[in-house]
Amino acid sequence: MRFIIEKRNEKSKKMQVLIPIYSLLISFVLGAIVLLLSNANPIQTYAAIFKGAFGSNTKIQYTLVKMIPLLMCGLAVGIAFRLRFWNIGAEGQYVMGVIGITWVMQFWTWLPNVLVLPIGLIMAIIFGGLWGGIPGALKAQWKVDETLTTLMMNYIAIGIAEYLYISAWKAPKNNMGTVKYPDFAWIQRFWGKVHYGIFIALILVVILYFVLYKTRWGFELNMIGKNSEAARCQGVSIKKNIILAMLLSGAIAGLAGGIDASAVTHSLTKGVNSGYGFTGIIVAWMSGLNPFVSIVIALFLAALETGSDALQITMHLPSAMGEVLQGLILIPLLAGSIFIDHRIKPARVKGDK
Amino acid sequence: MEKTLVVEMKNITKRFPGVVANEDVTLQLHKGEVLALLGENGAGKSTLMNMLVGLYRPDEGEIYVNGKHVIINSPQDSMALGIGMIHQEFMLVGNLTVAENIILGLKDLPTVPPISEINEKIIELSKKYDLKVDPTRLVETLTVGEQQRVEILKLLYRGADILILDEPTAVLTPKESQELNKILKKMLSEGKSAIFITHKMIEVLEFSETLMVLRKGKCVGIKPTASIKELSEIANLMVGRPVLFELEKGPFKPGKVRVELKNVSVNSKTHTRKTLDSISFTIRSGEILGIAGVAGNGQQPLSEVITGLMRVNSGSIIIDGEDYTNKTPLQIIKAGVSHIPADRGRMGIVGDMSVGENLSMKKYRTQELSNHHMINKSKVRQFASNLIQKFVIKTPTQFTSAKFLSGGNIQKTILAREINSCKGILIAVYPSRGLDVGAIESVRQNIIAQRDRGSAVLLVSEELDELRTVCDRIAVMFEGRIMDIMDAQDASTEKIGLLMAGVERSEECDS
Numbered sequence: 076m077r078f079i080i081e082k083r084n085e086k087s088k089k090m091q092v093l094i095p096i097y098s099l100l101i102s103f104v105l106g107a108i109v110l111l112l113s114n115a116n117p118i119q120t121y122a123a124i125f126k127g128a129f130g131s132n133t134k135i136q137y138t139l140v141k142m143i144p145l146l147m148c149g150l151a152v153g154i155a156f157r158l159r160f161w162n163i164g165a166e167g168q169y170v171m172g173v174i175g176i177t178w179v180m181q182f183w184t185w186l187p188n189v190l191v192l193p194i195g196l197i198m199a200i201i202f203g204g205l206w207g208g209i210p211g212a213l214k215a216q217w218k219v220d221e222t223l224t225t226l227m228m229n230y231i232a233i234g235i236a237e238y239l240y241i242s243a244w245k246a247p248k249n250n251m252g253t254v255k256y257p258d259f260a261w262i263q264r265f266w267g268k269v270h271y272g273i274f275i276a277l278i279l280v281v282i283l284y285f286v287l288y289k290t291r292w293g294f295e296l297n298m299i300g301k302n303s304e305a306a307r308c309q310g311v312s313i314k315k316n317i318i319l320a321m322l323l324s325g326a327i328a329g330l331a332g333g334i335d336a337s338a339v340t341h342s343l344t345k346g347v348n349s350g351y352g353f354t355g356i357i358v359a360w361m362s363g364l365n366p367f368v369s370i371v372i373a374l375f376l377a378a379l380e381t382g383s384d385a386l387q388i389t390m391h392l393p394s395a396m397g398e399v400l401q402g403l404i405l406i407p408l409l410a411g412s413i414f415i416d417h418r419i420k421p422a423r424v425k426g427d428k
Numbered sequence: 429m430e431k432t433l434v435v436e437m438k439n440i441t442k443r444f445p446g447v448v449a450n451e452d453v454t455l456q457l458h459k460g461e462v463l464a465l466l467g468e469n470g471a472g473k474s475t476l477m478n479m480l481v482g483l484y485r486p487d488e489g490e491i492y493v494n495g496k497h498v499i500i501n502s503p504q505d506s507m508a509l510g511i512g513m514i515h516q517e518f519m520l521v522g523n524l525t526v527a528e529n530i531i532l533g534l535k536d537l538p539t540v541p542p543i544s545e546i547n548e549k550i551i552e553l554s555k556k557y558d559l560k561v562d563p564t565r566l567v568e569t570l571t572v573g574e575q576q577r578v579e580i581l582k583l584l585y586r587g588a589d590i591l592i593l594d595e596p597t598a599v600l601t602p603k604e605s606q607e608l609n610k611i612l613k614k615m616l617s618e619g620k621s622a623i624f625i626t627h628k629m630i631e632v633l634e635f636s637e638t639l640m641v642l643r644k645g646k647c648v649g650i651k652p653t654a655s656i657k658e659l660s661e662i663a664n665l666m667v668g669r670p671v672l673f674e675l676e677k678g679p680f681k682p683g684k685v686r687v688e689l690k691n692v693s694v695n696s697k698t699h700t701r702k703t704l705d706s707i708s709f710t711i712r713s714g715e716i717l718g719i720a721g722v723a724g725n726g727q728q729p730l731s732e733v734i735t736g737l738m739r740v741n742s743g744s745i746i747i748d749g750e751d752y753t754n755k756t757p758l759q760i761i762k763a764g765v766s767h768i769p770a771d772r773g774r775m776g777i778v779g780d781m782s783v784g785e786n787l788s789m790k791k792y793r794t795q796e797l798s799n800h801h802m803i804n805k806s807k808v809r810q811f812a813s814n815l816i817q818k819f820v821i822k823t824p825t826q827f828t829s830a831k832f833l834s835g836g837n838i839q840k841t842i843l844a845r846e847i848n849s850c851k852g853i854l855i856a857v858y859p860s861r862g863l864d865v866g867a868i869e870s871v872r873q874n875i876i877a878q879r880d881r882g883s884a885v886l887l888v889s890e891e892l893d894e895l896r897t898v899c900d901r902i903a904v905m906f907e908g909r910i911m912d913i914m915d916a917q918d919a920s921t922e923k924i925g926l927l928m929a930g931v932e933r934s935e936e937c938d939s
């Protein structure tokens with residue numbers, strides 16, 4: 076018997092809920108098999124992941140701090156995806172944001188103290204926005220494929236960052252990394268490690284929800300994403316909107332970098348390409364581009380990361396096992412999202428001889 | 429003569445959320461006959477046929493093919509039973525060649541298909557049935573008429589004995605329809621059978637042996653075509669009451685010039701012949717200018733240069749005295765131009781958005797529906813439900829995705845939006861395509877009402893009757909040029925026919 080995949084006629088609400096749940100179950104079963112093969116008790120391991128993510132105040136705080144850039148990168152990528160612009164360059168835009176804020180922190184010493192953080196964040200927005208705007212403009216003007224340009228620009232951004240923290244902007248005494256930002260320009264924490272950046276991220280969710288679902292511009296983006304030719308016939312400029320959306324997408328990813336740098340790392344250093352930009356793609360995809368749903372997905376992914384980091388210590392599993400488990404959990408979830416739109420069925424012919 | 433049943437659909441019921449598309453329908457198709465399936469827009473014709481080719485499954489009822497009970501789960505299943513369908517919206521892939529499209533989706537194909545063999549077989553088939561197409565051409569370079577032929581070849585290649593044609597002539601010229609009729613007749617003489625959906629009554633009489641009428645999903649009549657004496661009989665059956673065709677048209681009182689084209693030319697990317705060649709004309713307020721011509725002679729590019737969707741290489745377009753040459757579509761919309769595009773699926777509608785949203789797509793940026801940059805959803809809802817009522821769009825709710833509407837109701841959605849937002853200039857390209865008789869009359873009436881209110885209208889159509897009854901002046905296009913422009917009452921069928929075929933007017937020198 077052969078199987079074929081066909082598009083569902085109607086998107087079913089029930090499926091939208093059930094499929095992620097089934098996928099998650101499959102994920103856990105897959106993970107359990109791998110764990111059993113490496114002589115670990117799956118139940119204990121899953122419990123350890125959960126405890127590692129939420130087991131104590133400190134752990135919750137770690138998870139929340141990770142969630143902030145993940146959520147923001149997810150929002151950033153989601154805006155571009157609405158237009159079917161496959162921005163896989165949030166990582167680079169994030170890194171450019173960090174470079175932008177570091178430049179202000181390190182060299183704009185003539186600024187009054189109170190202005191350093193705001194101007195720094197604005198610079199992160201500008202740097203990230205430009206880094207997103209360039210592939211947007213290339214696509215709009217010359218139809219250059221965005222998956223290639225955004226991906227390449229990731230590596231350029233990471234290269235520039237390395238050059239800066241290893242040589243040009245390196246702090247005199249360190250092997251690598253810039254000098255710490257002045258402490259008056261740090262984003263403050265209010266609960267353990269959790270900093271005020273979380274509110275910026277949450278406010279952004281609300282703003283984006285309004286922009287995307289309630290405004291004329293959001294309506295236009297929706298039209299372009301769903302039928303760009305019809306949108307053009309209705310007077311919507313495709314070129315202008317691709318550039319605008321990519322400026323915004325890059326700006327949010329850049330801001331994510333700026334916030335994380337000024338609240339957590341306090342410098343531009345190794346590890347700046349943390350993968351938030353890439354994981355953001357998963358957030359956007361799994362949330363169905365809905366900003367509010369993104370919060371839940373970002374929290375889940377952040378928990379998965381902090382939780383599996385803890386495995387090494389609590390379960391004495393090799394550190395790679397954490398990553399293997401993360402992958403095993405994500406793949407069925409991503410694959411499952413296909414079946415919200417499609418269904419699989421046996422290809423058979425009945426009735427004829 | 430004993431007739432053998434090839435297809436029997438018994439007591440079929442199909443429900444969609446909010447609608448019963450088919451209710452207890454029984455259909456019989458005999459060998460060697462053409463069954464015409466008729467009904468208003470949204471009556472359930474396409475749905476019924478889609479169940480025969482495995483796109484939908486009936487909720488109730490049974491299907492018999494050649495006397496055997498069958499369950500058809502997919503197009504592959506129906507192909508194996510010898511059933512093939514040409515859909516209302518063509519399902520060809522533009523950037524593949526004709527041959528590639530024909531073999532696409534075929535089972536048991538070797539990994540590397542023997543293209544030359546396939547091409548030969550296609551040429552052989554096209555000779556046999558007199559369907560001229562070059563198998564190596566890209567489908568996107570073909571006219572709709574040619575694409576239609578590819579669809580037919582596709583069925584023949586697959587050896588279909590039972591052909592389903594869903595409004596195949598909606599996009600064809602009368603001459604192409606005649607050719608299609610000939611091909612059909614030839615296929616029938618070989619023992620094939622066909623179900624034919626159309627809104628054109630004349631074709632019912634010419635093509636079919638039996639006719640079956642659906643109304644609101646139910647079968648309301650099956651008759652031998654020969655028993656029909658008056659076209660209005662069929663219309664009565666379809667609508668359930670007598671249909672009166674009386675267009676109210678006020679006297680012709682042209683006002684000032686609204687649209688003027690001066691020597692507009694567009695170069696073609698693929699041909700040496702220009703897509704548009706020195707087009708000049710004016711449309712005045714209170715006037716309908718018709719464009720006649722065989723499809724593919726520049727009508728669509730003409731509509732696209734006026735609406736800013738296509739750039740002109742030389743010449744100028746003047747709207748209300750101002751130069752609008754190569755302005756953006758938005759600037760032209762703001763100048764008051766509405767556009768009913770030729771290709772509704774691609775240009776007219778966003779299938780994945782709701783009917784209500786689609787209706788608001790011209791006006792969402794005005795104060796009527798939004799408040800600065802925020803769209804006022806409750807005003808949109810009110811606006812949409814008004815239009816749905818006024819234009820009799822059949823949809824379960826205004827929140828239904830537009831792609832779930834029947835072909836004719838999608839067209840009505842576009843018409844409603846464009847006619848409602850029309851601010852003085854209307855460019856209508858094949859506006860009555862795919863509409864049922866009642867809807868066609870109301871569209872024509874709406875267009876005339878626009879004119880009587882002082883709008884300038886450009887109406888592109890392939891139907892001379894439509895052009896003659898609706899328009900004030902008629903221009904004939906051939907190979908990107910305007911052959912002649914005349915008053916509608918001077919437009920005899922012969923005169924237009926010659927011009928459409930590219931015969932220059934030489935002797936007569938009236939203007």
Ligand SMILES: Nc1ncnc2c1ncn2[C@@H]1O[C@H](COP(=O)(O)OP(=O)(O)OP(=O)(O)O)[C@@H](O)[C@H]1O
Nearest residue numbers: 444449469470471472473474475832833834835836
């Ligand atoms: N996939 C679907 N989901 C929901 N409703 C549908 C779907 N397909 C069709 N319908 C509904 O079923 C009804 C019948 O539609 P159908 O396309 O069969 O009409 P039709 O007779 O072919 O009309 P037309 O002449 O306009 O093509 C319509 O009300 C339509 O909205």
Ligand SMILES: [Mg+2]
Nearest residue numbers: 474516834835
């Ligand atoms: Mg139909």
